[in-house]
Amino acid sequence: MTQRDQSADQFGFETRAIHAGQAPDPNNGAVTIPIYQTSTYAQAGLGQPREGYEYSRTDNPTRTALQSALASLEGANYALCFASGMAAETTLLYLFKPGDHIICSDDVYGGTYRLFVRIFADYGLKFDFVDMRDPANVQNAMRPETKAVWLETPSNPTMKMVDIAAVAAIAHAGGAKVIADNTFATPYGTQPLKFGADIVVHSMTKYLGGHSDVVAGAVALNDQADYERLKYLQNAMGAIPGPMDCWLTLRGIKTLAVRMRAHEANAMQIAAFLAEHPAVDKLYYPGHPSHPQHELAAKQMCCFGGMISFTVKVGPEAAQRIVERTKLFALAESLGGVESLIEMPGVMTHASVAGSTLEVPANLIRLSVGIESVNDLLADLQQAMSGVEG
Numbered sequence: 455m456t457q458r459d460q461s462a463d464q465f466g467f468e469t470r471a472i473h474a475g476q477a478p479d480p481n482n483g484a485v486t487i488p489i490y491q492t493s494t495y496a497q498a499g500l501g502q503p504r505e506g507y508e509y510s511r512t513d514n515p516t517r518t519a520l521q522s523a524l525a526s527l528e529g530a531n532y533a534l535c536f537a538s539g540m541a542a543e544t545t546l547l548y549l550f551k552p553g554d555h556i557i558c559s560d561d562v563y564g565g566t567y568r569l570f571v572r573i574f575a576d577y578g579l580k581f582d583f584v585d586m587r588d589p590a591n592v593q594n595a596m597r598p599e600t601k602a603v604w605l606e607t608p609s610n611p612t613m614k615m616v617d618i619a620a621v622a623a624i625a626h627a628g629g630a631k632v633i634a635d636n637t638f639a640t641p642y643g644t645q646p647l648k649f650g651a652d653i654v655v656h657s658m659t660k661y662l663g664g665h666s667d668v669v670a671g672a673v674a675l676n677d678q679a680d681y682e683r684l685k686y687l688q689n690a691m692g693a694i695p696g697p698m699d700c701w702l703t704l705r706g707i708k709t710l711a712v713r714m715r716a717h718e719a720n721a722m723q724i725a726a727f728l729a730e731h732p733a734v735d736k737l738y739y740p741g742h743p744s745h746p747q748h749e750l751a752a753k754q755m756c757c758f759g760g761m762i763s764f765t766v767k768v769g770p771e772a773a774q775r776i777v778e779r780t781k782l783f784a785l786a787e788s789l790g791g792v793e794s795l796i797e798m799p800g801v802m803t804h805a806s807v808a809g810s811t812l813e814v815p816a817n818l819i820r821l822s823v824g825i826e827s828v829n830d831l832l833a834d835l836q837q838a839m840s841g842v843e844g
């Protein structure tokens with residue numbers, strides 16, 4: 455049984471976001487999937503659960519709807535939702551055994567690095583971090599025991615792009631799976647499975663939820679055996695999202711396409727402003743022509759999203775001054791909500807990579823560009839950056 459709502463396959467992205475897995479309730483016509491706030495289900499008879507529902511750690515109808523919609527958007531046969539992006543990643547790592555080797559991109563979310571190096575390395579998994587902008591680096595890191603290649607594209611926080619198809623060809627030739635964290639791009643921007651990735655992982659806390667009001671994660675994939683193993687792990691380990699969180703995420707997903715277009719439109723103007731600003735040293739936005747991999751980004755993505763990073767010439771003190779002076783951009787971790795956020799990854803989201811080869815520049819600022827009026831956002835950055843010329 456596939457988890458994707460195949461009846462929606464004929465429709466475009468925007469339609470699937472609203473309808474896949476979300477048919478009106480056959481009993482009363484409710485057009486919005488209810489929040490099935492129940493832990494258990496009355497059975498028709500011994501061993502006769504209704505529609506397969508026995509207990510909400512195992513399955514819940516609100517979660518089923520979300521999983522079905524997400525699978526449809528990622529073009530996957532299956533999706534499974536978790537209590538957070540990290541819960542999804544943790545469960546995923548239990549597909550592997552002590553001694554297995556995972557090659558990871560050398561620019562990933564700090565919490566992913568922490569999970570790998572500070573937790574799973576103690577249980578026998580081996581990790582190498584390489585710059586995947588050149589797929590040859592993946593080839594050189596492959597070993598007989600390499601079981602997975604883990605990438606983010608664009609990466610968090612320096613927006614490196616990875617040629618998924620090229621890396622997938624290398625990984626598959628060596629018997630390894632490709633796992634793509636699609637949090638930044640979202641399925642609206644890119645669908646990694648179409649380029650050869652085997653498993654997509656998400657922090658749905660970000661653009662999928664889209665309103666900074668829920669923490670959730672997911673995986674999406676095509677392989678039935680891996681799905682069944684992950685479903686078993688999801689139930690056995692229990693890192694599931696509650697029905698309310700699934701409902702909030704599903705509501706967010708309905709507007710993903712319009713939000714992503716608005717994020718991108720604002721980010722394009724802000725990137726153009728930053729590219730000309732005398733205080734800016736390097737700009738990292740795959741949608742801007744100055745990005746060294748802009749061509750690859752344009753090939754792989756149909757929307758560049760709202761994440762922009764940049765370094766300031768005069769150093770970390772100036773960066774701190776800027777992030778403390780914005781008024782509309784809130785100084786906060788996380789990303790992907792309708793409201794604009796600003797942060798310094800070196801001491802915030804990526805503090806756990808300090809001292810490692812993944813260390814991010816101390817003068818790096820990351821913006822999550824929201825969907826407010828762009829002139830207000832530009833004016834806010836202008837005032838925060840005034841007097842911080844290089």
Ligand code: PLP
Pocket residue numbers: 538539540541563565566606610635637638656657658659669670671788
């Ligand atoms: N992956 C990426 C790219 C992230 O940015 C984050 C969080 O910031 C995560 C995974 C972890 O997700 P969560 O915070 O939902 O556990």
